[in-house]
Amino acid sequence: MTVQFPIVIGVYLILKVKRDVPKEIWLIGEMGIDAKDNGLAFFKYLNAEHPEINSVYYIAGDSAAADKVRKIGKTVQTGSFAHKLAFMSARYVLSTHDGYPIPFKGVNWREYKKVCGWLTPNKSTFF
Known part of the structure; x- marks a missing residue:
């Protein structure tokens, strides 16, 4: 986590100054x-029943399913800088598998909450 910490802080600071990054x-x-x-x-x-909710799906851009998901709604490429921004500004993180939504290499939820949880105290996670 120590290697990723400067990246996490950098993303957090960008979110604080950049006005066009979606929130919630x-x-x-x-x-x-x-x-x-x-x-x-x-x-x-x-996307069908609650278009007022800003939902974003994280998926590898070169995966077979990526085009299918893009037709439904907004996406970010897994591990990309856009994924990092979306993760840090997310109000809710919902995943069918633990660990995959975190876009910072080698970081698990326990480490993230311990080291960076104070940056995003209102984030809720569901698996």
């Missing part, structure tokens, strides 16, 4: 490479 994101996904489970079903539901 619902970041949704699965393992980051697919879209075939409850994550995709919930993403479809939110």
Whole structure:
């Protein structure tokens, strides 16, 4: 986590000064490479029934399912800088698998909450 900490702080500072980054994101996904489970079903539901919710799906841009998900709603490429921004500004992080939504390499939830939880105290996570 210590290697990733400067990146986390950098993303946090960018979010504080950049006005055009969406807030209150619902970041949704699965393992980051697919879209075939409850994550995709919930993403479809939110986009169809609750367009007022700013939902974003994280998925690898070169995966077979990426085009399918892009047709439904907004996406970010897994591990990208946009994924980091979406993760840090997300109000809710919803994933079918633990660990995959975190865009910082080698960081698990316990480490993230311990070291960086004070940066995003209102973030809720569901698996």
